[in-house]
Amino acid sequence: MMARQVPEAEENLGHKIQYDPIFDGPLKRRSCTDVICLLFFLVFIVGWAAIGFWAVKEGDPSTLLTPSDSSGLRCGLDPLVEHKPFLFFFDLTKCIDPSVPFLGCPTTQVCVETCPSTTFYTGQNETAAIPYCTYKQRATNQYNSTYCPTWFLPSEQFFKRCIYNVADRKRLKIASIIEGDEISRLKEYLDPVHLFVHNALSLFRVKNDSNLHKVADQVIADIMSSWWKILLGVGLALVACIIYILMLRWVAGFMVWLSIGGVLAALSAASYFSYVAWQKWKKDYETNGDVNRLKTKRDLFLGIFIIVVAFLAIILLILIFLRKRIVLAIALIKEGSKAVGSVTSVLFFPIVPWLMQIAVVAYAICVGVFLATTGEPLYQYRQINPECRAATGWTVETACNPNNFTITDPTCVNATCKFAKIANEAYYPYLQAINVFGFFWLAFFVSALGQMVLAQVFAQWYWTMKKRHLPFFALTSAFYRTIRYHLGTLAFGSLIIAICRMIRLCLEYLDRKLKKYDNEITKAIMCCLKCFFWCLENFLKFINKNAYIMCAIHGKNFCGSAKDAFMLLMRNIVRVFVLDKVTDFLFFLSKLLVTVGIGAVAYLFFATNMISFMDNSQLNYGEVPVIIIMIVTYLIASLFFSVYSMAVDTLFLCFLEDSERNNGKDKPYYMSRNLMKIFGKRNKQHEGPKIE
Incomplete structure (x- = not known):
């Protein structure tokens, strides 16, 4: 008698799960899974924490937030202005140009001890303007528009910058401040709502349409008022x-x-x-x-x-x-609602990984900001005309020292020594890349933790024949088992997704760099690569989710769980x-x-x-x-x-x-009567599990 041949497709998808007389649901006695990956994950976390500690010790975010005056001195930090923490603008109406977020405000700026809170200067009381004049004015004793402001309004400090107080807009009715139509122009553009909208649209390179700006202003105003x-x-x-x-x-x-x-x-x-x-x-x-x-x-x-x-x-x-399948899907939703109703606390469990995600995001941002400020401040010459460049050899790339900056050549009278950037070390990009990768890995790890905990709760509910025997602390015990045995599996699965996400991020970076070549072949290749890795990441997320479910039931490692889940789904x-x-x-x-x-x-x-x-x-x-x-x-x-x-x-x-x-005869089904009825199954010798 010839043996039955197993179809090749069935053999490739693995054998069906066999009956196990001692199987009664999620494994109780477990062992730790993917220990090597867990050790690697812990080493990485320690290293990431060390990078964060070093960044906090060496970095100084105030160098990014502290404003600099027209001479390049950082208010409140550099010599000569260490007691003057606020930045004062001679003419705020010049700060409405779309290039301001990138090139700075094209008006004279000086560091001052306090912002003008009550003074209302119109260019007629020279004494009131002295605290807000440049340092050259003190040397030449000249009160003119070159060295001193011709007008200013009562202001308040906003991120260490003296900004017009919107609450006092009625003061703009005094027409002697600015001549002609500039009153209405200032009234409109010194409104922080308009400044926010204007600069935001400029940042995203939106067309400078007055109607669009007006609509955006009104939308922001509606949000603020309601x-x-x-x-x-x-x-x-x-x-x-x-x-x-x-x-x-x-x-x-x-x-x-x-x-x-x-x-x-x-x-x-x-x-x-x-x-x-x-x-x-x-x-x-x-x-x-x-x-x-x-x-x-x-x-x-x-x-x-x-x-x-x-x-x-x-x-x-x-x-x-899909009308014929909706009834079957509703049956699954009913089972899900019963499982959720049996352990109501699971509805609020997502708050835990959500808070953990916030902590991961906050830490990654802090480390990134502190890393960006590690190194020494770099000062470079600015406002170098051709005559000054020929006489001194200075260029905009030449480093300078603001502490001993002096001008001896008359052709360089307008030259300044301005703060350009933080000169980071050569290894800075690698540390920042580790920080970004750590953010992805830990964020996906937290998401995986939430998925496996919930999977253990619902799997235990399904494989409990009499639902009243479900433990009262099912969620707590599931959380403990996940932390105790399966952190390595979570680290393994989240590592795969994090690597895929980093590849996508690198592709986006390369795409930005290659756009200047405007090559159609390059664009097509980059588009295909980005599409492929997007599909790959979503497929891996699907596999990971089902692998966590199988791990929650049988306690196998990631690869074994992923294989079992994939074969079961394919069959x-x-x-x-x-x-x-x-x-x-x-x-x-x-x-x-x-x-x-x-x-x-x-x-x-x-x-x-x-x-x-x-x-x-x-x-x-x-x-x-x-x-x-x-x-x-x-x-x-x-x-x-x-x-x-x-x-x-x-x-x-x-x-x-x-x-x-199971087969419903000597091996009864665990599914409820409702599911057995819909899928045409029944326990012939045993009643189906009663939902209590």
Whole structure:
């Protein structure tokens, strides 16, 4: 009798998991996994901490934040100005040029002991101007616009710079300060809101459009005037997300169908109202002529209408083609909601890795700033004319010393010795690269820690036949087991992702360097490389997540867990794509429903007159706080639903293993009756596990 031949595809994907009579869920007695990688990780952390300690000891961030005057002296640090910590500008209206963030403000600047808090100088009281004149004025005793300011206003120090006090804008009514139209110009441009918008748009190389600047000014002003209302809306969004999550525990199926119907209804209503609003503002714009505000409203609602209709069409197509799989996906979501409801503390567990992520980001930024300031300050000559260069040999690359800087040649009367940069050591780029890599590695490590802890909780819930026997401190014990046994596995998985991210970062750096050559072949190659490594990183994240789940169940090392998870998924590839990913889509709809619902309520309060007690007369665009609240709501909902997503992924992998390991006869299934009913399985000699 010939032996049955195993298909090559089945053999390549590994053998199905065999029944183990002593298997009763996640391994209790474990051993440490990937110890070598853990040791390497600890050595790296110690080295990164040593780099941070050295950077704090040798660096000085004040060299980056301390302003320098027109002579190149750093206020409060360098000789002659060590007791003058504030920078004073002769003419602040010169600081509105788009090149200011890169080249500096083109007006005379001097270090002063205090900013002019009460003095209101108009060029008629020379004594009042003396503390704010240059050092050359004291030597020549000349009071003119070259050495002294012709006007200045009461100011306040902002990051050690004397900036006009916006609260005293009414003083600009005195027309004798500046002649002609400069009054309105100063009134507009000394507003910090406008300065922020102007420099931000310049920084991102946005076209210098006056209409765009005006709209941006109004948007920032709306945010500043309604910030407390926005915070209140965010608080209500948090409450709504918690209520929605709690309702999923009891009526998961109803809530999912409600999400589907609610999103379709909301998008349909949004498309209708945005179309009506677009027609209204379009008519007003055509009637009243070229009014900037009407044009912005018309274009805004046209864009909203197009985006909403596109979303509605995509969601409808997905629902039509996947309608038969939604029922199966809802069954998984129900199981996930039961698991989350059994250990409610997991809903708030993401706060722990979130706080750890903040600590990692803060440390990496601090180390980066301190590293950037290690080394000696480098001073170089500036304002060197050709005659001075020919007579002295000075160039803008020549180093100088401000302590003994003197001018003996009359052709160099305008030359200065200015602070140029911090002269870092040759090994500085390598230390900064280690800092960036450490940030990526530790950030991905913290994310992996959260995933494995949740995976252990949900896997233990699934493999517990009687749910009332689930330990009360399931989350705490899962956290302990992860810390005690599997930090090496987390370090291994996060190292792979960190290396991939560093490669992507290097590609972005090379792309910026190669742009000046404008080579189409180079652009195509770089585009392909960036696309490939982006896909690779997302694939590795998918593998890592499932490897952590298998490690949480069986306690194997990273490579063994990744192999088992990959083979198990490949043997059930159809279920993976038509079931697991459908649940992600349904979660997206739930997040979208919460976001759109909160956005609709916020729109009633901010952008309509239907709520009489809400005064929004000061807002230029009522949609601005609505959009901000919707964005924050979506982020909050994503934080909560990340727990549900991990629950579904864990239970799905456990379900696949349960289907292979057991047969429902002498080896009963662990899955619930609901799952057995949907997937056509049943325990013939044993009742399915009762969810209690």
